[in-house]
Structures are given as C-alpha cells and as structure tokens.
Amino acid sequence: MTTTFDSTLDRISATRRSNARLRRPHRTDIDRPHGPRRKDVLRMVARGDIPSVAFVEQFSGYLPLAYVRMPRGDLYFLNDPELIWDVFVSAADVIKGFGLQQARAVVGDGILTSEGAKHRRQRAMVQPAFTGRRIAGYGDDMLAAIAETDARWGRLSDSGAGRIELVDEMTTLTLDIVGRTLFGMDLAAVSDEVAPALAQALGVFNRTMNPRWEIQSRYPSRARRTLTTAVDQLDAVVGGMIVSKRAELAAGAPVRDMMSVLIESSDPDTGIGLTDNELRDEVMTLMLAGHETTSMLLSWTWLLLFRNPSWKRWVTEEWDASGELDVGAVAGMSRTRAVLAESLRLYPPAWVVDRISTADLVVGDHVIPEGQSILASQWTMHKDARFWPDPHGFRPDRWLDASGAYTEKIVPRGVYFPFGFAARKCIGDRFALAEAALALAELGRRWHVIPADSADVVPQPSVTLRPSTSLPAYLRRR
C-alpha cells in the first residue's frame, strides 16, 4: 500500500494563485483610520523584522483600529474588543487570513484552513474525537506519555547530566500525546524527523509572511527549497502513518483512534471516502496544530513559574495535595488552571489571528473594503491596560473568585482569546488544557525545572510564539 499526495511545490503555487485571486486593489474613495507611518512599517519589512512582536505592538496605540497600506494590500489592525468580536464572531464575509493561507503549503486544505461547507463537514467528522468523554478517555495515554518524560528525566539525572532543552522536551511530550491519543501510534520513533523538519518549515514561515516571499516562492530560491524539503519530509512521515494505519485496519484492528475514524469515514450522500490528499491534510493539521502550541504553552509556563517563585510554591502546594490524577481531576485544580490561563494571557502561543474581508465590511465608523487583511493580536490585547490591571505582571489570582475557585470572568468579550472564536475556535482547547495541567502537576511534583538563562529569553514569534532560545534548563529532583 502506498499514498500519493500533491507535491509541495503544487501546494505553494496553488496558495500563490488563490492569494492573488483574493487580493483587491487599494481603494481611494474611502476614509481610513490612522496608523503607524508607512515608511516605518516598510522599513521593518525590508529588515525582515516581520513577524515580530514589535511589528504588532506598533499598531496597538491606535483606537479603535489602525490602518497601514502594505506592499501587497491594506492591513487593518483591531484594538477594540467589540470590533474584534464583530469581525471574528459576527461577520459572515471573512475567511482565514493571508498568514494562514500560507500555511496551506504545509497543512493543505484541512480543518484549520478550509472554509464554508467543506469546513463544516470536516469539523463534524473530527469533533467526536474531542468530546468531554473522549478527552477523559485519553487520560491514561496522556499520563503514560508524561511518565515516559519523567523516566527520561530520571535517567538523565542519574547519569549526572540533568540538563535538558526544555522546548525539545515539551515538543517530544506533546507529539507523543497526540500520537497515542489521536493516531493510536507511537510517534517517539519519528520525533527525530518531525521536530527538525517542523523547525525548518517554521523558520521559512517567517519569510512567507514577508512580501518578498511572493517572489522567492516563484523560483527555486533557497527559502523555497528549504520549505519543500521540510514539507516533503513531513509528508513522508504522514504517508507512513496512513499506510501503517490502513494495514492495521485491513488486518482487522478495531476503529479506536481518530485516524481510523477518518480512514473509515465516507460522505453520507456519495459513499465516497476521503482521498489520500484529504486524509493527509487532516492528519498533518492535527499533528502540527495539536502539539506545537501546547508545547509552547508548557515551555512558557515553566519559565514563568521559575521567574515567579512565590507563585511556583503556591501552585506546587496544589500538586502535592492532589492524589492520583486523571483528566477528571483537572476541573478541580483551580490554581493550575489559573497559572495556565495567566500563561496564555502573557505568552499566548497563538499570538495573532487574521482574516480577509470577502465583501466590504462596516467595522465601527469605517468601511474595510473587500480583499483586505484584518488582524487582531492576543499578544497586545491580552496586555491592554484598559482591561487588565497590572497587565505585565504574572498574577494567577486574577483568575480566582473569592472562594479560590477558578473562573473565566472575561470582561469585556473579545479581550482574551487564546483559542480563537466561535465556529473557528480551537477544536483542541480542552484537550490542550487537560494535557498541560497533567504534565505540569505530574512533572512539577517530582522535579524542579531550572532554566539556565531565563533573563535573556524573549519571544521570537513564528506561526506560534516561540521563546528565543530552546530554553536550556537543569533538573533537580524534589
């Protein structure tokens, strides 16, 4: 059995063509909001300083929204929670933004990037893997993967090394969890191939968001070669996964995990199952969306706890007092949930969301014409001093009510959106929070994780908000 996928080059070309179809020329007949000076923004673009937190921060002072004319089209940046709600929840005439369109080179037309009827069909197919009951059922697999990490740390510590690259450790762990729970597979064996290929692909991603990528992607440039090599490698891994799962099913294995469900599923009207390409796109999407973000959440949270020792002691009390853990116990772990919510506020792994207007949109007092980019940033909105007291402080207690129970009192709506919104909200939000809480508690009650150069770490965003280092850290048994 083999699989046949479209080539990466075909996907890159298709993305370029569809982006070109979506863009509309600059209009001169409408009033624009204010925004940063165009030449300052273009200077950043020329320096390759995009994406970066500095890039989004320069827009945040313009209320309620900012505007700048970019080389490939207009960019609107929303700084008001109500406007964010209007565009990302209520507006019908928007589709995923140019940032995510570029992701099609990697994830194709899977559930993250598809639109309309196709998205609704995919969501209905994938959703059953993420119900509360299913997530509770993943608990044993999550704990088994966490136990593997604990055992690895034990071996390292016993051998006298005791030094880890925290980001790599969290990536291996979250990939292992996705492999076991969604694909019924041990992905540890391919982790050595997936992680570097992913890092390469993400590296090039920074460039795909720069207008220069438009040219680089047309010719066999170094950036294009790096991206195609990395995605070809990921394709080989995913192809291998699909082939072995099909063989398992053909040999009579029961349909337990999500990949088996997708392989066996068929359109109720036509009876036709998913093509190789469709299957590839879903598996690739869930593998990437399902581990990179949670790995970043865990990495930043360890760092924040190290930087805030009194809060670390506070949450450790909860871990030490908890007995045997499972997914059901997470709901009662108010301090851990508060720490995770605060980490997602300060270092949101998904740090910007974007859309393209597919018709003229009235947004506040302005008209955003068809075919333009609309952005909102978790990085800036989650720290907006109008809505968050002590916006830059790590204060998990802001998420607790008077009785000490965890509460998501998010006022106003549209001011906190680590997992996005409404119909396009993250399908894995509860899954991610469950695995992150279990990993923190299980590892945190056994180990002190001591980052080596914590003061020097700054965010260096790509698709996700990554730390600027791999977070070298020392382990000490508690």
Ligand code: HEM
């Ligand atoms: C801390 C961890 C995570 C964060 C911060 C996060 C964040 C997000 C955000 C912001 C979106 C919406 C993007 C948009 O509207 O443009 C999204 C969508 C999505 N996420 Fe997550 N995510 C996380 C974990 C996961 C996990 C564990 C999975 C799967 C196992 C997952 C799968 C998806 C999928 C499939 C979508 C697309 C949903 C749709 O459009 O229907 N995510 N995520």
